Amino acid sequence: MKDESLIFGTRAIIEAITANKSIDKLFIQKGLQGELSRELMSLVKKNNITFTYVPVEKLNRLTRNNHQGVVAYISPIDFYDLENLVMNVIESGKTPLFLILDQLSDVRNFGAIIRTAECTGVDGIIIQKKGGAPVNADTIKTSAGAVFKIPICKVDHIKDAMFYLQGSGIQVVAATEKAESTIYDTNLTIPSAIIMGSEGKGISPSVLKLVDQSAKLPMYGDIASLNVSVACGVILYEAIRQRL
Known part of the structure; x- marks a missing residue:
């Protein structure tokens, strides 16, 4: 059964954060490089999102698709201030x-x-x-x-x-x-x-x-x-x- 709360790919996760989606968990591949990755990390730190560096094997287990080194779970609810x-x-x-x-x-x-x-x-x-x-x-x-x-x-x-x-x-x-x-x-x-x-x-x-x-x-x-x-x-x- 597909987990609808799982998203992957650098651009997709950047868009989710920009759209104020609540990120429950964020896994980032160790040693990830590139301009898009730096943009993602800047957003992550700006929005105080908790993340974990993981080996690529973990990301491969979470999704067989092209995850580009990042996988996230979006919360199904909006949290209150x-x-x-x-x-x-x-x-x-x-x-x-x-x-x-x-x-x-x-x-x-x-x-x-x-x-x-x-x-x-x-x-x-x-x-x-x-x-x-x-x-x-x-x-x-x-x-x-x-x-x-x-x-x-x-x-x-x-x-x-x-x-x-x-x-x-x-x-x-x-x-x-x-x-x-x-x-x-x-x-x-x-x-x-x-x-x-x-x-x-x-x-x-x-x-x-x-x-x-x-x-x-x-x-x-x-x-x-x-x-x-x-x-x-x-x-x-x-x-x-x-x-x-």
């Missing part, structure tokens, strides 16, 4: 509820979280440009199409997004088993952004230092943690329960 989204939510008069995903890597977890977030009225999901799960066909399928219904913001750095949210009067709450208090002791009736960490490492230590509060889910079994999408669902519904 964080500042505009936060401003619009605040001006609407509702109590903001945002979700921050710190380096979540599994696309199915990502899709499941998007679905639950849409069902619970989350105002927007914030992810980092580099290192997280992409929005691809698996994400769309697992989200049951919710990915097209909820604003998703891609930011350069999670910490900068946190500073902006806090400066806008929105508390940032980390969901972590390292917390002393539980989510049931945390006031989620006020403007809030909840951070969920990656499947393996949880929330980055540098991010944890900047949160307003940390909260955990009480655990009574032998297994020390829940799947991140399940934990996220429990926490979001606690926010809804408190706000009813």
Whole structure:
């Protein structure tokens, strides 16, 4: 089955960037030379697009066509600007509820979280440009199409997004088993952004230092943690329960 999100060829990718298409992943052949390649790199750096240098063998595996040393995946959705989204939510008069995903890597977890977030009225999901799960066909399928219904913001750095949210009067709450208090002791009736960490490492230590509060889910079994999408669902519904 052809992947409609994959594009290749230097000129095609230059045109995609110029048309403000959101580039999810960009692979560039090591040692690529030429005037067109320099034009592409200039655009990539100007637009702060994350890219990876790879051997030509990887590009050949992605497409058997004449890729000219560059292959990209275009996101099927348009990402929102964080500042505009936060401003619009605040001006609407509702109590903001945002979700921050710190380096979540599994696309199915990502899709499941998007679905639950849409069902619970989350105002927007914030992810980092580099290192997280992409929005691809698996994400769309697992989200049951919710990915097209909820604003998703891609930011350069999670910490900068946190500073902006806090400066806008929105508390940032980390969901972590390292917390002393539980989510049931945390006031989620006020403007809030909840951070969920990656499947393996949880929330980055540098991010944890900047949160307003940390909260955990009480655990009574032998297994020390829940799947991140399940934990996220429990926490979001606690926010809804408190706000009813």
